[in-house]
Amino acid sequence: MPHRHDAEGGREPGDRWRAPYACRTATSRGRLVVEPASPTRNPFQRDRDRIIHSTAFRRLKHKTQVFVSHEGDHFRTRLTHTIEVAQIARALARALGLDEDLAEALALAHDLGHTPFGHTGEDALDACMAGLGGFDHNAQTLRIVTRLERRYAGFDGLNLTWETLEGLVKHNGPLLFPDGTPTERYATSGIPAAIVEYQAKQDLWLDSYASAEAQAAALADDIAYNAHDIDDGLRAGLFGLSDLRAVPFLAELLDEIDRLHPGLETTRATNELVRRVITRFVEGVIAESQRRLEALAPTDADAIRRASEPVIAFPASTETADREIKAFLYPNMYRHARIAPIRRDAAQVVKDLFERFSADPALMPAEWGEGCDGLDRPRKARRIADYIAGMTDWYALDEHRRLFDATPTLR
Numbered sequence: 001m002p003h004r005h006d007a008e009g010g011r012e013p014g015d016r017w018r019a020p021y022a023c024r025t026a027t028s029r030g031r032l033v034v035e036p037a038s039p040t041r042n043p044f045q046r047d048r049d050r051i052i053h054s055t056a057f058r059r060l061k062h063k064t065q066v067f068v069s070h071e072g073d074h075f076r077t078r079l080t081h082t083i084e085v086a087q088i089a090r091a092l093a094r095a096l097g098l099d100e101d102l103a104e105a106l107a108l109a110h111d112l113g114h115t116p117f118g119h120t121g122e123d124a125l126d127a128c129m130a131g132l133g134g135f136d137h138n139a140q141t142l143r144i145v146t147r148l149e150r151r152y153a154g155f156d157g158l159n160l161t162w163e164t165l166e167g168l169v170k171h172n173g174p175l176l177f178p179d180g181t182p183t184e185r186y187a188t189s190g191i192p193a194a195i196v197e198y199q200a201k202q203d204l205w206l207d208s209y210a211s212a213e214a215q216a217a218a219l220a221d222d223i224a225y226n227a228h229d230i231d232d233g234l235r236a237g238l239f240g241l242s243d244l245r246a247v248p249f250l251a252e253l254l255d256e257i258d259r260l261h262p263g264l265e266t267t268r269a270t271n272e273l274v275r276r277v278i279t280r281f282v283e284g285v286i287a288e289s290q291r292r293l294e295a296l297a298p299t300d301a302d303a304i305r306r307a308s309e310p311v312i313a314f315p316a317s318t319e320t321a322d323r324e325i326k327a328f329l330y331p332n333m334y335r336h337a338r339i340a341p342i343r344r345d346a347a348q349v350v351k352d353l354f355e356r357f358s359a360d361p362a363l364m365p366a367e368w369g370e371g372c373d374g375l376d377r378p379r380k381a382r383r384i385a386d387y388i389a390g391m392t393d394w395y396a397l398d399e400h401r402r403l404f405d406a407t408p409t410l411r
Contacts, residue, residue: 019097021298023211029162032146032202033155043161048105050158054151055390056112056144057082062392064118064346075235076228078111078118084228085110088220088282089213095286096293096312098213105160106167106217113140115389116396117346117410124350125385132381139192140389141168146198148386166204167214169195171221173310176207193382208305215304215312216285223281226325231274233333234266241269247328249321253277277325284318345408349400350388356403357384363403 011017018024025042038046051057060079076084086107093103114137115121126135142165146157169175174183175191182191191206199206209215230250233239245251253276257269264272289312296311298304304311314322333339357364358381361372368387372380391399393410400407 014094016094016100017097018099019293021212021293021301021304022098023102023163023213023301024099027301031159031161033159035154035159042101044099044101044105044164047158047160047164048101048108050151050160051105051109051112051145054112054145054149054158056149057108059390059392060111060114062394063114063116064121064393075232078114081224081228082108082111084224085217085220088223088278089217091282092216092220092285092289092312093213096212096216096289098216102163102167102211103213103216103220105164106171106214107220109141109145109164109168110171110217110221111137111141112144113137113142113389115350116391116393117343117350120343120346121350121396124347125354125388128351128354129381129385132378133193134189135385135389136189136192136194137389138169138171139194140386142198143194143386144390147194148390162202162204163211163213165198165202167210167217169204169206170208170210170214171218174207174209178207180207205305209307209310210305211301212289212304212312215310219285219312219314222322223278223285226281226322226329227274227277229329229333230277230325231270233329234270236338238336238338239332241266241273243332244273244328247321247324249280249324250277253280281314281318281322284315285312288313288315288318342410345410349396349408349410352404353388353396353399354384357387 023044025044028043031043037043041049057079060082061077063078086104089103089107090100092098093100115125115135117124122135122137129135144157145160145168146165149157152159172185175186175195177183181187186192195204195206198204210218230244234241241254245254250273253273254269256276257264257272261269261272292309292311292313296303296307298307298311313319357369361369361380361384363369364372364384364387368383372383375383388396397407397410
């Protein structure tokens with residue numbers, strides 16, 4: 001039974017408790033490479049710490065969320081976005097009796113596979129890899145934590161627990177239907193090669209939902225970027241508070257702010273709005289998830305995985321608000337006329353780098369370029385994609401300046 005805060009129960013809001021359907025380190029399916037237990041941390045805490053200390057995590061500081069990272073100090077980067085997602089994921093996990101450490105680890109790692117220049121860079125790299133396996137940032141995250149990080153003497157990657165790997169791979173839900181065919185997301189392209197290759201080593205149950213902790217981290221991602229993209233879009237002057245009234249959910253919140261704080265200055269009104277967006281979405285997820293958990297009555301974490309639908313979810317009203325916010329942001333921010341030239345130039349940088357390294361792999365650092373000429377075309381392309389995907393915005397531009405006579409400023 002989901003926890004309720006009440007005087008009779010003696011719990012205060014924010015108290016930690018553990019539900020029977022939470023993932024537990026005692027029943028973890030473990031790591032691919034068996035390691036001695038840590039004397040000071042449980043396995044999920046150890047996963048979290050390995051993620052934080054990884055090279056890929058540090059690079060998020062200079063990777064784009066929506067705006068190129070040097071556009072201004074106050075816009076989100078992948079790193080600040082990731083920290084916000086982790087905070088919301090922990091809040092959801094705490095309220096629903098889930099394992100906070102696992103939820104946090106999943107939130108911290110969920111964007112490790114992103115390229116420079118945000119989704120623009122991913123789209124460009126995917127186009128470069130057409131016919132060669134494509135590029136998918138979720139699959140790249142798995143590739144990073146199971147292969148590309150080289151910090152330990154005994155294994156490649158971070159050797160994370162099964163539960164963390166499962167949650168990362170299923171960030172967007174199951175990859176396969178029960179009959180083994182790919183779900184809609186992968187119906188055309190097929191399951192990414194990195195996931196197929198790892199699946200042969202360790203079965204991640206691709207045809208089931210992920211744990212409740214992973215579902216909470218995925219919704220935390222949606223909540224965070226809805227709220228902070230509104231904030232960043234207002235800060236950048238792409239739209240104003242009055243424009244947001246086109247979204248009924250936001251109009252209601254703005255009316256509440258006007259009623260409680262008439263004449264409030266724009267900066268404070270923006271912050272009041274963003275706080276309310278996060279709060280309403282979080283409270284909606286908690287209420288809907290409690291309802292679904294009561295109906296399902298899961299007795300362990302696997303009961304969540306075997307459910308016929310997600311158990312951690314938005315209620316219908318919040319799902320509508322989520323859809324309407326995204327519908328507003330798409331033309332007014334992500335495809336805004338001011339952003340379009342930056343997107344075009346960023347995509348060209350990625351394409352230029354891929355073509356130049358394909359023609360002469362020796363232009364890459366030795367650890368990436370050596371032996372490339374002996375690889376078949378798909379494996380050579382994958383190594384080049386790995387190298388480019390790991391770049392920060394700044395490093396990609398520096399590499400472009402090194403190799404080409406003219407490099408766009410992306411401003």
